[in-house]
Amino acid sequence: MSEATATRVPASPLGTGTAATPARRNWVPYALLLPGLLWLTVFFVLPMITLGSQSLQEGNVDEGFVFTGNVGIYADAFSRYWPHMVRSLSYAGLATVLALLLGYPLAYFIAQKAGRWKNVVLVLVIAPFFTSFLIRTLAWKTILSDNWVVTQWAQQLGITDVLQAVGLTSTDSLLFSPFAVVMGLTYNFLPFMILPLYASLERLDPRLLEAAGDLYATPIQAFRRVTWPLSLPGVVAGTLLTFIPASGDFINARLLGNTQTTMIGSVIDSQFLRVLDYPLAAALSFVLLVVIVTLVALYVRKAGTEELL
């Protein structure tokens, strides 16, 4: 019977600390920040500056690039490649939604119901990471190929017709279509959705659900009013961790898609490595960055979890 619980009041934000804490302690938090800041400077800020300056250069590989402050490249990049941008964002968005729909029940099960199997199932979720991204994506090429059961079943069950009707495929095969790309993205980024969801659902106190039931909430209402809002930080983190890398991905589109499914990541990749138009590639990278940051900011605000930013 501790007395502490009874007197637990929130610490006053005013008048505590400064007087009691020796002043020399104040630099400690900053010292702890230092390694991270250094890391970010070397591997994030400097490359960004380089990329920024590169985007404003003109020239070619043979004669070299010179800085000309050519801001017009941005308008050019955007007007030429906005369909790829939109396509990337919609594929990534679709994959994120699918991953959420698949991942949420699974994460809920692992966190609340799996009992002693919890760790086993978690390892299974992460298991695909033991093989390379490329191999896993190539495996989907087999899975979705025309002479495999998946496609045959989908054809028999009329799923291919539905997919064609909504424009996710253009023939009655599954491979080399937007559908295949979205499936690949969903599959590859699913663990990034599940793990944060799991972390937040794991902390959910089942007694809160009992309390909701006790207070006349049906299971659906209890989910809507208690489980879902309490898992929102996990939902936000999971969707960001899925959406952001998925929108910049180019492997899935290249291996599972066709010429009509090229994503912005592919464009940047080929501009950098094949066309060797560095300024355009850099500008595209920047545009993608700005678009994603804007979307994420809007999204996070809407979800009401400002602490994440």
Next chain:
Amino acid sequence: MGESQKGDLHLVALTKTFGAFTAVQPMDLTIPQGSFFALLGPSGCGKTTTLRMIAGLEAPSAGSIRIGEQDITATKAHQRNVNTVFQSYALFPHMTVLDNVMFGLKRRGDKDARRKALEALELVQLEGLGGRKPAQLSGGMQQRVALARALVNRPDVLLLDEPLGALDLKLRRQMQIELKRIQQEVGLTFIHVTHDQEEAMTMADTIAVMNQGVVEQIGDPATLYEQPRSTFVANFLGQSNLLRAKVVPGSPREGVALVRSHDADLEVAVDHLPQGASDVWLGVRPEKLRLGESGGPNRLRGTVRDVSFTGVAIQYIVRMPWGRELTVVQQNDGSARATLGEDVTVSWAAEHGFALDASQDADAGAMVEDDV
């Protein structure tokens, strides 16, 4: 017991087993509408399990639950007009205090939810704190929010699972008084689970003492204390001196029976004696014993082995010639005190003793005092 009312809670042969383990033995209990009922028992005796079955959070293995004429055994928790104040409070951390209190009302589509919730917060003296989050409140305040959240729905039965367990002693006493006041004010049926016998006795109209899944005795606090029917109840509610005795046939006076314990003839009221018993434990509460002969016709001689002064009272340990030690508590009223090693007479009146069947363990329930 008055005639039955339509809001009385009936438990009929209610049973709960977990695998091979029976947590609650078939239990029959009627809790009158509007009463403050306490379920008292040591840790693990099945109190929470019983409450959870009433709340609908645990399915009974057998038996039924009725409120008035309505059988609610098969209904889900959210369909029952029963609310719980959880031991852990289980407040929704993402909602404000006001939203917590309105939760139940809103699920039932109450148009007046806000006003009622504000009233409930006033009742538990938390007016003005509706906008806070639970984490910004002290333990005592959270407890009151949990109470308001349940009370505001005006359930047929309000279940309280050791709601004061986490509070320190002073706050606990204060909350006991407040809970009692609120119960009288709103007139709901309260079922209060506790393992603190003092809490049960000060608050409840009726107490059911539970032990290992069985209700040992039900009654008002005074009856339970004065006439326990088992050694467990005698030891769990307060302290008891128990003497092994044999019933002597015949009666020395009207309404009094005689028992013989270690060569002493002792009187005990006939209605404090189980019928047909021949071997008994004769019990007397420490404060009913007197040093000297002023207490009554029952007398035993012994030696003072220990004297401890507690302020309002003095507690003596008096050793009988056959080794048993009796505890005697005397008011500190200025009368002469005995000293260590002195030979004294201990006396008491026939109506202050109670006899219990001798087949029981004399120490049942005695250890539990320590962890209260």
